[in-house]
Amino acid sequence: MITQKLNTDKSGIETACQILKNGGVVGIPTETVYGLAANAFNPKAIEKIFGAKGRPQDNPLIVHIAEIETVYEIAKDIPKTALICAEKFWPGPLTIVLNKTNKIPDCVSAGLSTVAIRMPSNQTAREVISKSGLPLAAPSANISGSPSPTTAEHVVNDLDGKIDAVLMGENCNVGVESTVISLAGEKPVLLRPGGITLEQLREILPDITVNKAVLSELESGETAASPGMKYKHYAPKTETFLVEGENFADFVNQKSNAVAVCFAEEESDISIPKIIYGEKAHPETLAQNIFSVLREVDNSNTKYAYIHAPEKDGIGLAVYNRLIRAAAFKVIKL
Ligand code: AMP
Numbered sequence: 163m164i165t166q167k168l169n170t171d172k173s174g175i176e177t178a179c180q181i182l183k184n185g186g187v188v189g190i191p192t193e194t195v196y197g198l199a200a201n202a203f204n205p206k207a208i209e210k211i212f213g214a215k216g217r218p219q220d221n222p223l224i225v226h227i228a229e230i231e232t233v234y235e236i237a238k239d240i241p242k243t244a245l246i247c248a249e250k251f252w253p254g255p256l257t258i259v260l261n262k263t264n265k266i267p268d269c270v271s272a273g274l275s276t277v278a279i280r281m282p283s284n285q286t287a288r289e290v291i292s293k294s295g296l297p298l299a300a301p302s303a304n305i306s307g308s309p310s311p312t313t314a315e316h317v318v319n320d321l322d323g324k325i326d327a328v329l330m331g332e333n334c335n336v337g338v339e340s341t342v343i344s345l346a347g348e349k350p351v352l353l354r355p356g357g358i359t360l361e362q363l364r365e366i367l368p369d370i371t372v373n374k375a376v377l378s379e380l381e382s383g384e385t386a387a388s389p390g391m392k393y394k395h396y397a398p399k400t401e402t403f404l405v406e407g408e409n410f411a412d413f414v415n416q417k418s419n420a421v422a423v424c425f426a427e428e429e430s431d432i433s434i435p436k437i438i439y440g441e442k443a444h445p446e447t448l449a450q451n452i453f454s455v456l457r458e459v460d461n462s463n464t465k466y467a468y469i470h471a472p473e474k475d476g477i478g479l480a481v482y483n484r485l486i487r488a489a490a491f492k493v494i495k496l
């Protein structure tokens with residue numbers, strides 16, 4: 163298959179919409195990461211997403227919408243809190259899990275009785291959803307398990323020849339995937355941290371709890387509330403460790419055959435090969451760069467990578483959550 167590289171102008175967007183209406187799959191920019199989109203109502207199109215990514219069949223997809231009315235078509239038993247969250251955080255990087263209607267095929271929800279819904283703010287994504295007239299199921303547009311794509315080039319590197327088209331848009335400005343919360347149960351639960359922080363959510367949902375899988379590994383046999391959280395994820399091929407604590411420079415300077423992934427503030431103290439992933443003082447920069455940096459780690463041709471862990475608050479919680487998975491839960495505490 164030849165993958166069309168489309169501009170994000172009117173004609174590129176029209177071509178993308180036509181492909182989606184015909185049951186094809188298209189890489190699209192969003193503010194979080196690039197998504198691999200297909201018509202959420204068409205099981206054959208959804209199958210193509212799972213095939214191209216090599217995504218496990220039991221990992222459900224997020225449905226992207228452009229109008230609040232679509233929520234009533236695809237979800238039921240909608241609590242008032244969902245509408246308050248939508249009002250406050252949509253369009254934007256928040257995904258809300260609700261009970262689903264029969265309009266959502268089982269392959270989208272991976273057999274669950276719930277559906278995950280998000281309204282993105284990226285202009286190109288919004289136009290594609292509106293002009294196609296379709297809710298779009300879209301996971302991240304990468305090969306399953308590899309770092310998520312935050313540039314159009316990342317999508318091409320992973321999926322060229324496997325998907326119908328990519329809209330070659332701008333780099334993603336949030337840089338990590340959406341925050342996922344469930345409002346389908348008795349109490350609100352944070353399933354995955356992301357661009358909307360736990361602190362922001364607590365202002366509206368004071369009783370929100372954090373699912374165990376956010377910060378730790380599930381025991382074998384334990385059921386995942388969010389199936390995506392049980393998989394090895396975001397991982398470079400290089401053996402990667404997450405390092406917590408202050409004396410990162412002293413620690414990595416004793417390592418050989420290794421690359422250090424560090425904050426800009428400590429760069430000058432580090433004497434081994436290094437990659438800066440942003441400023442500790444501005445954790446949103448860590449989120450913006452982390453997935454590109456995880457891809458770069460493999461270009462350093464070292465055996466090991468040591469990544470300095472961010473603080474676990476604000477957007478840092480989302481970065482930490484991705485990094486413990488990239489490190490396959492190998493955490494070194496200094
Ligand atoms: P991705 O598409 O790569 O951003 O992954 C989507 C994430 O949303 C995964 O972690 C899924 O497990 C999670 N998710 C999607 N649908 C549901 C659902 N119905 N219930 C719980 N988690 C979900």
Ligand code: MG
Pocket residue numbers: 301302310
């Ligand atoms: Mg993903």
